[in-house]
Amino acid sequence: xxxxxxxxxxxxxxxxxxxxxxxxxxxxxxxxxxxxxxxxxxxxxxxxxxxxxxxxxxxxxxxxxxxxxxxxxxxxxxxxxxxxxxxxxxxxxxxxxxxxxxxxxxxxxxxxxxxxxxxxxxxxxxxxxxxxxxxxxxxxxxxxxxxxxxxxxxxxxxxxxxxxxxxxxxxxxxxxxxxxxxxxxxxxxxxxxxxxxxxxxxxxxxxxxxxxxxxxxxxxxxxxxxxxxxxxxxxxxxxxxxxxxxxxxxxxxxxxxxxxxxxxxxxxxxxxxxxxxxxxxxxxxxxxxxxxxxxxxxxxxxxxxxxxxxxxxxxxxxxxxxxxxxxxxxxxxxxxxxxxxxxxxxxxxxxxxxxxxxxxxxxxxxxxxxxxxxxxxxxxxxxxxxxxxxxxxxxxxxxx
Ligand SMILES: Cc1cc2nc3c(=O)[nH]c(=O)nc-3n(C[C@H](O)[C@H](O)[C@H](O)COP(=O)(O)OP(=O)(O)OC[C@H]3O[C@@H](n4cnc5c(N)ncnc54)[C@H](O)[C@@H]3O)c2cc1C
Numbered sequence: 001x002x003x004x005x006x007x008x009x010x011x012x013x014x015x016x017x018x019x020x021x022x023x024x025x026x027x028x029x030x031x032x033x034x035x036x037x038x039x040x041x042x043x044x045x046x047x048x049x050x051x052x053x054x055x056x057x058x059x060x061x062x063x064x065x066x067x068x069x070x071x072x073x074x075x076x077x078x079x080x081x082x083x084x085x086x087x088x089x090x091x092x093x094x095x096x097x098x099x100x101x102x103x104x105x106x107x108x109x110x111x112x113x114x115x116x117x118x119x120x121x122x123x124x125x126x127x128x129x130x131x132x133x134x135x136x137x138x139x140x141x142x143x144x145x146x147x148x149x150x151x152x153x154x155x156x157x158x159x160x161x162x163x164x165x166x167x168x169x170x171x172x173x174x175x176x177x178x179x180x181x182x183x184x185x186x187x188x189x190x191x192x193x194x195x196x197x198x199x200x201x202x203x204x205x206x207x208x209x210x211x212x213x214x215x216x217x218x219x220x221x222x223x224x225x226x227x228x229x230x231x232x233x234x235x236x237x238x239x240x241x242x243x244x245x246x247x248x249x250x251x252x253x254x255x256x257x258x259x260x261x262x263x264x265x266x267x268x269x270x271x272x273x274x275x276x277x278x279x280x281x282x283x284x285x286x287x288x289x290x291x292x293x294x295x296x297x298x299x300x301x302x303x304x305x306x307x308x309x310x311x312x313x314x315x316x317x318x319x320x321x322x323x324x325x326x327x328x329x330x331x332x333x334x335x336x337x338x339x340x341x342x343x344x345x346x347x348x349x350x351x352x353x354x355x356x357x358x359x360x361x362x363x364x365x366x367x368x369x370x371x372x373x374x375x376x377x378x379x380x381x382x383x384x385x386x387x388x389x390x391x392x393x394x395x396x397x398x399x400x
Pocket of ligand 1: 133134136137166168170217222376377379380
């Protein structure tokens, strides 16, 4: 059914309302003016650009889905997709930091936290005054998340948190400075997971190590974080004891969708670069775009990107940001888009030949960054597992 329209533009799946159209324009100029000029240097130096993050906050990019009363833009999943897609056309590493902060952390708290917690954290998260992240993965536990080993033991007015989390995006800001605030999943009893807000400065909470020499996403800070008997006030428990699994599942839908959106940005930029290059570069007296094998790289990448983009935006229109119910589609978008982006970046590198392999051309960075999307936020194999299980439970999906 067609949505009610509040303007007379022809329907645009990628910017369905005037607010989305405005956001698209704003993002385009922010990316051109602020993101692109710094992307290569921050990747090379493996540094997180804190100043740029604050600018994104000033622009409203960090709080697109947060309610307006807490300084957010009060927009929907389509807007969150637009942000992650646009930033990833230029700097997927920076986009990953924005996603971890605004979706995994702030949006998660906005949906699952108490009024007091929202008031305390969200205005600071929306401006970028605070940088946040989500701590799920541990050194010995990733996909099998319900087996996590970090514990939270009730001790009067506090929980004592003990354990280690690893691969945490935004875990630090620079070599020695922790991020400001995190949602941490910990077991309050065996197989009973609860969520906690843990802030920089709590005794026993420290930066274990910064992961260096990552394949890609080098402009995002990936950390191991240590919790050594950290006294976390009971008031910092998010929701009730045992609700952590529910929070996780709710948040994974929008997480996977926005990671799929990052794949779209990577593929779009790969296409721009390869199409231009195929016209400019000559071999055997003709532009290389005249060669069928080059045409195949361009055409396959374009068709796959278009199909993935339509799928991602279609699912974004249907996702309920405050509930759950699009799990199957959220997994499917990331499964298809992440592999599509890796193929598109690979095709771009092939079309550019030796130049594509050189660090000063953007495609080698996109190629490195694309791989993360097949691992983070759920591996390809985790999506296979989830999709097969959900389809067996809901065979009706195949008959709609
Ligand atoms: C750059 C980066 C940033 C990240 N950011 C964050 C973050 O901010 N917060 C956070 O909590 N985590 C983060 N992660 C962690 C990420 O989500 C995990 O790496 C991912 O979930 C996989 O977990 P694992 O690495 O422990 O691998 P494992 O779960 O140990 O998997 C190893 C292999 O076994 C396969 N496997 C496992 N179980 C099954 C199964 N049942 N069936 C078939 N195959 C299986 C996996 O698919 C994979 O191929 C980040 C990771 C990276 C690399």
